[in-house]
Amino acid sequence: MNETVICAVGNVATRPVFLELASGASARFRLAATSRYWDREKSTWTDGHTNFFTVWANRQLAANVMASLDVGHPVVVQGRLKVRTDVREGSSQNWTSADIDAVAIGHDLARGTSAFKRTYKGETATAGAPSQPEPTWETSPADPAAQRAPEPAGVT
Template identity: 65%
Template sequence: MNETMVCVVGNVATQPVFRETAAGPSARFRLAVTQRFWDREKSAWRDGHTNFFTVWANRALAANVQASVSLGEPLMVRGRLKVRSEQRDGQSWTGADIEASAIGHDLARGTAAFRRTLRGDGAPDQASGESSGASARPEPNWETEPADQADGAEPTDQATPQRQEPALAG
């Protein structure tokens, strides 16, 4: 299929609205995307035109939007662009929607704390992130030293074999 995929960076312009539908959870919000450019005459950054997109999220993404996204936050949204044209009160109206496949906070403008959602029957507990019905795989402990470094020995890279240089004849 020929679909127009976009990735936009902007600020949440409306509080996300979450709905449980027969097809599953759905969430929507407006995203303001403002062009920024360098004004050589004033030697300063200036704001240009602002585009507004209605962002739609479905299923698990919708539930995560409800738990994670608030008004004014900087986001990056990737998804399918859909342009709608309608007639309202005798006037032509055009709108741009994004059916989101991924949404994340813009870490160039702030910090975030990621919490993995669990798949299965149980919903994650708000306080501990644990599920009542599904057993979660433990996260790897990236802070642990390898066994050979803990003994004071030189680290070895056993996963990557050393490249052998060919012998020169002569």
């Protein structure tokens, strides 16, 4: 399909809002993406124009957004860009909105740290302990049996 896929880096500008729709869970928030440039005359970094996007997350991504993001958090958002133009009631002015239907959202680790917690199918981001244990990827070099890949369940 011919869609415009973008990656936007910025800050969460509004508190995420959770919506339970007929099509499933959805969350939205505003993203502020400000360009920065080096001003040679002042010998300092200067803020440029700020673009605002409404970011939409659906299903499990929506639940994870609600559990993970707050105003001011630096994030990276990847998704489909949709620009809409409309005329509002009682006004002759055009109204334009730039929305991102998010595929992936994460904290910008160039600007801070984050702790990852995996969610499992059917589990919300704030639910209790996972139904399956987290796999152990680190192995001891002294234990050759630990270096083999584990057998899939049900295979003999």
